Amino acid sequence: MPEARPLLRLDKLSIAFDGKPVLRELTLEVHRGETLALVGESGSGKSISALGAMNLLPENAQVSGGRWLGDTDLAALKKRQWQGLRGRRVGFVFQEPMTSLNPLHTVAKQIGETLRLHQGLSGRAARERTRKLLEQVKLPRPDELLDAWPHQLSGGQRQRVMIAMAIANDPELLIADEPTTALDVTVQQEILALLAELRDRHGMGMLFITHDLNLVKRHADRVCVLYDGTEQETGLVRDVFTSPASSYTRTLLDAEPTGRPAPVASTERLLDARGVAVSFQRPKRLFAKRPPAFEAVRPIDLHLAPGETLGIVGESGSGKTTLAMALLRLVESRGEIELDGERLDLLTGNALRKRRRRIQVVFQDPYGSLSPRMPVSDIISEGLRFHYPELPEEEVLERVRAAIKEVGLPSDCASRYPHEFSGGQRQRIAVARALILEPALVVLDEPTSALDRTVQKQLVELLRDLQVRRGLSFLFISHDLAVVRAMAHRVLVLKDGELVEQGECLTLLADPASDYTRALVKAAGLVPQT
Numbered sequence: 409m410p411e412a413r414p415l416l417r418l419d420k421l422s423i424a425f426d427g428k429p430v431l432r433e434l435t436l437e438v439h440r441g442e443t444l445a446l447v448g449e450s451g452s453g454k455s456i457s458a459l460g461a462m463n464l465l466p467e468n469a470q471v472s473g474g475r476w477l478g479d480t481d482l483a484a485l486k487k488r489q490w491q492g493l494r495g496r497r498v499g500f501v502f503q504e505p506m507t508s509l510n511p512l513h514t515v516a517k518q519i520g521e522t523l524r525l526h527q528g529l530s531g532r533a534a535r536e537r538t539r540k541l542l543e544q545v546k547l548p549r550p551d552e553l554l555d556a557w558p559h560q561l562s563g564g565q566r567q568r569v570m571i572a573m574a575i576a577n578d579p580e581l582l583i584a585d586e587p588t589t590a591l592d593v594t595v596q597q598e599i600l601a602l603l604a605e606l607r608d609r610h611g612m613g614m615l616f617i618t619h620d621l622n623l624v625k626r627h628a629d630r631v632c633v634l635y636d637g638t639e640q641e642t643g644l645v646r647d648v649f650t651s652p653a654s655s656y657t658r659t660l661l662d663a664e665p666t667g668r669p670a671p672v673a674s675t676e677r678l679l680d681a682r683g684v685a686v687s688f689q690r691p692k693r694l695f696a697k698r699p700p701a702f703e704a705v706r707p708i709d710l711h712l713a714p715g716e717t718l719g720i721v722g723e724s725g726s727g728k729t730t731l732a733m734a735l736l737r738l739v740e741s742r743g744e745i746e747l748d749g750e751r752l753d754l755l756t757g758n759a760l761r762k763r764r765r766r767i768q769v770v771f772q773d774p775y776g777s778l779s780p781r782m783p784v785s786d787i788i789s790e791g792l793r794f795h796y797p798e799l800p801e802e803e804v805l806e807r808v809r810a811a812i813k814e815v816g817l818p819s820d821c822a823s824r825y826p827h828e829f830s831g832g833q834r835q836r837i838a839v840a841r842a843l844i845l846e847p848a849l850v851v852l853d854e855p856t857s858a859l860d861r862t863v864q865k866q867l868v869e870l871l872r873d874l875q876v877r878r879g880l881s882f883l884f885i886s887h888d889l890a891v892v893r894a895m896a897h898r899v900l901v902l903k904d905g906e907l908v909e910q911g912e913c914l915t916l917l918a919d920p921a922s923d924y925t926r927a928l929v930k931a932a933g934l935v936p937q938t
Contacts, residue, residue: 415440415613416461416581419474423453423460423637426468431457431637433473438581438613443604445616445628445645447660449860450831453637454617458583462498463490477581496526499574501567501603503586508570509558515542516554519573526577541572545602563724564595568602575606582607585617589857592723592887593931600627619860621660622933625649633657663861665868665894668914670876672716672897678848678881679712679735683743686727686734686905704730705905707743712849715875717882719896719913721889721928727905728885732851735883736767747849765795768842772854774834778826785822788812788841795845811840816870832863836870843874851883856891868894889932893917901925 414437423431475482542550588596640654686705734741771777
């Protein structure tokens with residue numbers, strides 16, 4: 409049981425930027441040995457509240473209200489005292505480890521830096537402590553990983569390195585800000601189980617910031633719900649989830665994508681791939697034999713009918729995106745690829761470019777895939793201008809307006825830039841960019857993974873509606889099985905580049921044939937649909 413005196417206490421914490429309020433009188437407590445989840449959609453104030461409590465906001469932020477860590481009045485600390493507290497008494501695990509880790513430093517150097525700063529350890533002592541930390545976060549081959557660079561690690565490994573840095577100095581409080589957003593469901597469960605084990609072992613308190621209520625249900629003790637900078641309710645997870653007091657909480661709980669795609673009437677095949685395989689040559693070391701090629705995708709057969717969605721699922725590194733890029737002829741591959749009865753794998757040059765009008769892609773990160781220097785009208789029309797340079801300007805603009813309307817964006821958005829939109833709106837821009845060429849097949853590569861549940865549900869409904877109206881076929885890549893269930897007619901399951909099993913979506917997810925698929929379904933915590 410957590411102790412009576414809170415470890416972290418916020419009393420009417422309010423934050424504003426240049427006079428504009430973003431958090432209003434938030435009051436919460438985190439006790440030793442417990443996990444408090446802070447949930448809400450993007451922009452609700454979750455991360456801002458943690459950063460404000462720890463004095464990590466820019467100078468134009470105005471912070472008021474009480475903040476205590478144990479008996480320490482945080483509002484009274486000087487700059488040097490903050491430097492001693494952060495990393496020592498409070499550890500941080502951030503959302504995207506690749507941007508949080510320095511790409512120019514090895515694992516040993518990055519973890520060693522916090523040990524030197526807070527404990528004065530260096531040299532062999534710091535390296536040995538770092539090795540023990542890597543063992544503690546259950547990283548394999550810790551002696552080898554000491555000298556590894558961030559780009560050489562998987563997403564789950566990078567996140568474990570971040571956790572090792574966060575617990576290096578035995579903190580009292582761990583702040584985990586969306587620590588599993590970009591990870592596969594199985595890796596998510598491993599990371600959160602590890603955090604719980606470390607919390608119990610070290611007697612820490614944990615503030616877990618997330619928008620995923622499934623994770624909250626399984627890994628938090630209490631939950632605080634935020635909306636638009638205002639606390640909606642706080643309580644035990646079981647009480648809030650079974651009897652929510654706030655209408656907003658009820659909306660969040662009902663936001664998991666539901667429903668099914670429209671039935672497929674056609675028996676024709678739009679896409680037919682046979683024996684598609686991809687291998688990458690490994691680098692050759694000096695005076696050594698060239699190592700065998702890495703088989704990223706082993707021979708796979710698949711087909712897709714007009715108006716059908718084929719889901720491709722599996723963990724990171726399973727070959728999902730590589731297979732899609734091979735079908736798009738964006739990576740070199742073996743095998744036969746037919747689109748509308750024509751062999752894509754035999755086309756080159758201008759002939760291939762013309763056929764690519766029929767296939768478009770929507771990528772995972774809507775912000776990274778849109779040029780920040782181009783207005784929305786130019787982003788959406790870029791492909792149209794490239795493939796149809798003969799079109800008059802007025803017709804191009806008319807098609808842009810039609811695409812904007814079709815994806816449910818405001819009509820005045822054409823002259824605005826990507827940074828002015830939410831994540832869900834940016835993804836709608838990416839969809840409009842794909843649709844303007846009137847493709848037959850759209851590859852959707854993790855299109856919902858960076859979005860809140862409510863926005864995910866809206867995007868799934870939009871995609872299903874577009875599929876019916878346009879007769880589109882989707883190749884839907886995802887590790888989110890709840891979204892796959894709502895989108896896909898059939899599913900392929902990949903592991904280490906090999907096809908594990910395939911079948912009708914609901915049947916496969918309800919009764920998987922392989923242990924691997926069963927592990928994915930269990931980790932996703934799917935609730936059976938009625």
